[in-house]
Amino acid sequence: MADGVLYEVVDGLATVTLNRPGAMNALDTRTKEALRDSLAGAARDEDVRAVLLTGTGRAFCVGQDLKEHAEVLAAGGGMTTVGEHYNPIALAIATMPKPVVAAVNGVAAGAGAAFAFAADYRVAAESASFTTAFTDVGLAADSGMSWTLQRLAGYGRAADLLLFPRPVRAAEALSLGLVQRVVPDADLPGEALALARKLAAGPTLAYAAVKSALAHAASHTLPEALALEDTLQNRAGASADHRAAVEAFLRKEKPVFEGR
Known part of the structure; x- marks a missing residue:
């Protein structure tokens, strides 16, 4: 995989790690392609029985790389990345015939939050936070968030969070049903790995x-x-x-x- 995404399979567990810590794991084209392809590969691979999705550094994923996006807009481009990248990524997470654990190690915004919401199980560090972010930059929801968020938190809360984006800290995310577990920051890697390994060894x-x-x-x-x-x-x-x-x-x- 590209440097922006690390991919490893050990004992039936595929670990997919967003790896642009200097950019808070923002999604440029190369990273989106690598993430899409690694998840599709994990879904197809019969030796993979569970997937762990996480990020390096202080962010899980802050969504679209807006610097690159500004260049696309300046060149007359549009939002083709939704169909080319975001939709396939969200579908791979939500529909692959094996469980996906999202270990949210920090900020999850926009598509980054949506990818976590598409997972089957979310464990968050105490310092993690979520924000929908889309309308803050004049965009609608994508990456499946209109589907996943209301199923996790209900229509009213989903509408609130999409219309009025704000940081939802880990403790509130737990109370809203956005995550299933919150652990101390230092415990996140071990806790998430143990969960994912248990699933990889399951039926x-x-x-x-x-x-x-x-x-x-x-x-x-x-x-x-x-x-x-x-x-x-x-x-x-x-x-x-x-x-x-x-x-x-x-x-x-x-x-x-x-x-x-």
């Missing part, structure tokens, strides 16, 4: 089914949700992991999942 097919069921149920009726649960549960019930877990239970042992 991957079952996790994929949970992601699919949650996304489907958010916009379908109860009968439709039940129908999909039936399909997914039959699929999970036929997995080697389920059979191994039942056998381990009967032997009073801890199951070992292989992700199949």
Whole structure:
């Protein structure tokens, strides 16, 4: 990957790290392409069973690199980056058939916040903060934030945060449902890694089914949700992991999942 994104796979866990600390991990074109491609690769790679997304330095990601964007506008360009980069990144995070943990180590703004919101589990450092940022620069929401934010915090709070952007500190983010856990700054790397490793060692097919069921149920009726649960549960019930877990239970042992 490009220097702006570091990518490593160890024991089924793909760690994707935004690595432009001097620019607070702002998203220039090279970084967006590397992030898009690394996440797509993790989604395809059968050896990857979970993904950890984080950043280096004092920011998780402050969103679009506005210096580069100003040059695009001056040259007569527009917002093609949404379709080329932001949409594929958000979709990869939200729809890949394996869990994604976002370790929010600092400021998450604009698309950076949206990428964290698209993850399945968010653990934030106590010093982290979130801001939608879009309308502050005369833009609408992108990177899936109009979809994810209201599902996390409700329509009214989502509208408030999008219309009146402000920093939401980690403690408030926890109370609003924007993150699932807040830990001391020094503990974030270890806590997030432990969570992600636990998921990477878990029943991957079952996790994929949970992601699919949650996304489907958010916009379908109860009968439709039940129908999909039936399909997914039959699929999970036929997995080697389920059979191994039942056998381990009967032997009073801890199951070992292989992700199949």
